[in-house]
Amino acid sequence: YAGLGAVAALLGASLQAWLQQPWLLGSLAGLFVLLALPMFGVFELQLPAALRDRLDRAGQGTRGGNLYGAALLGALSGLLLGPCMTAPLAGALLYIAQSGDVLQGALVLFSLGLGMGVPLLLLVTLGNRYLPRPGAWMNRVKGVFGFVFLAMALYTVRSLLPATLLLALSGAWLIALAWAAWPALQRLPALRAVPLLGALWGGLLLVGAAAGGDDLWQPLRPFAGGGSTAAAGQHAEDSFVTVSRPEDLQRELDAAKARGQWVMLDYYADWCVSCKVMEKQVFARSDVQTGLAGVHLLRLDVTADSPASKALLQRYQVPGPPSIIWIGPEGEERRARRITGEVDAAAFQQHWVQTRSQG
Incomplete structure (x- = not known):
């Protein structure tokens, strides 16, 4: 990862231009949406059964305790987790290419690699002692990640969408999030008003978008005579x-x-x-x-x-x-x-x- 960051900084504007092509941004947004749907139970995202079985047999046939085995298991894990890392990695590469700083680029992706590896080490060494038991809370966590993926999809294509459409989609996202969070927060009186406020703001965003507004923080500006910022x-x-x-x-x-x-x-x-x-x-x-x-x-x-x-x-x-x-x-x-x-x-x-x- 550190080497990849250094190469990204050296490529600079060339890599930056490639990473910000509309087709690539659209593909990344589509990937985020694809990753969000399994979080809501629409379908199960997994490799084809034949390939999964072959990888499973390869993993079982690899003996641990040596460098070769560790490298092979790491490669198999990378194959399984690779699609989840595509969008965040592209964002990091874009930032590095923009800066042009080789040392910073290497350190950023080195930190990314550490961030991916440290939780796995903690899971192996401390997981059985401190991790909570599986239960219904895991479905709620999946739902949170689903909404995060959808938000990232909107953020990725924010420059490609008309401002009013982005405002409307943001409002719809907020209303959906409030609707999903309402049952879960009923047991917490202090947070019961949060989804109501989110739904209210989402509704204001939809109304503002219908009136031609384009400001996430001032959605009702068109009704105040300020109009859009297009002029x-x-x-x-x-x-x-x-x-x-x-x-x-x-x-x-x-x-x-x-x-x-x-x-x-x-x-x-x-x-x-x-x-x-x-x-x-x-x-x-x-x-x-x-x-x-x-x-x-x-x-x-x-x-x-x-x-x-x-x-x-x-x-x-x-x-x-x-x-x-x-x-x-x-x-x-x-x-x-x-x-x-x-x-x-x-x-x-x-x-x-x-x-x-x-x-």
């Missing part, structure tokens, strides 16, 4: 100058330097999920746009895997989008003030205020 997002997009060639970038930088103007370079790609999240939740905000008044905003589009995109990335040694680079009025980059990866509006504004105050 604000369009205004934010219009305030950027899109650049896809190195010569165009140089021309814009020269013009800004001649005017003594700050420049913000926003590395963007259509396949970049975090880029779209920041476009909606950061750059579409009126307070962020006000704070960036007077700044020449350049959006460096590296969607295509072309020599021009690679040249734009190599110009400032950027591992991939999203990345924000600040260029001072004299034309020099404030390298220590770079932003790599997704940030929220508050962190972005604070970062820009500090960058501007340092000159």
Whole structure:
């Protein structure tokens, strides 16, 4: 796992682009849904009987106590558990490719491997003493994991779905979760109101989605006259100058330097999920746009895997989008003030205020 993390960091934007393709995100979301259905008892997820029997015979015929046997049993376990690890591993690889840090990449996946192995060691050494006995509680735990898998499916494809559809699906998920949790929490008076609140909020999300809303935290904004954030997002997009060639970038930088103007370079790609999240939740905000008044905003589009995109990335040694680079009025980059990866509006504004105050 550590070696895989290091390779992911070295591949950088190339791996990042591949992991954020719509077909792959859709496949991962479908895998989450497939894993959720057995948690609700829709069907039993298991290998075909013939293959399962062969693996069982292979495992029984392998004698423990030696390295060969341990390696073979580990490979068989990996084959059985592999599908469950696909989606989390893809998310970790995406984060590592975005950072471009080889050491961090190796440590992240090394920690992932430890996290997978330590519970098994604890199960073998302490399990019989501390684990609760099998019972009805296991079905409730399965149900919790089922809802977690469905939530992860929504999170995975959040950038591919229309905002109103995402709002409606989130509301339906909350109502279903509240309905399932209501019987289980009847014995706990202190928590009895939790599913009611969840169902109420889910209903508000559905009403907001029907009215054209797109905000999970302010679903009824359309009824307050605020409408959707689509217009604000369009205004934010219009305030950027899109650049896809190195010569165009140089021309814009020269013009800004001649005017003594700050420049913000926003590395963007259509396949970049975090880029779209920041476009909606950061750059579409009126307070962020006000704070960036007077700044020449350049959006460096590296969607295509072309020599021009690679040249734009190599110009400032950027591992991939999203990345924000600040260029001072004299034309020099404030390298220590770079932003790599997704940030929220508050962190972005604070970062820009500090960058501007340092000159």
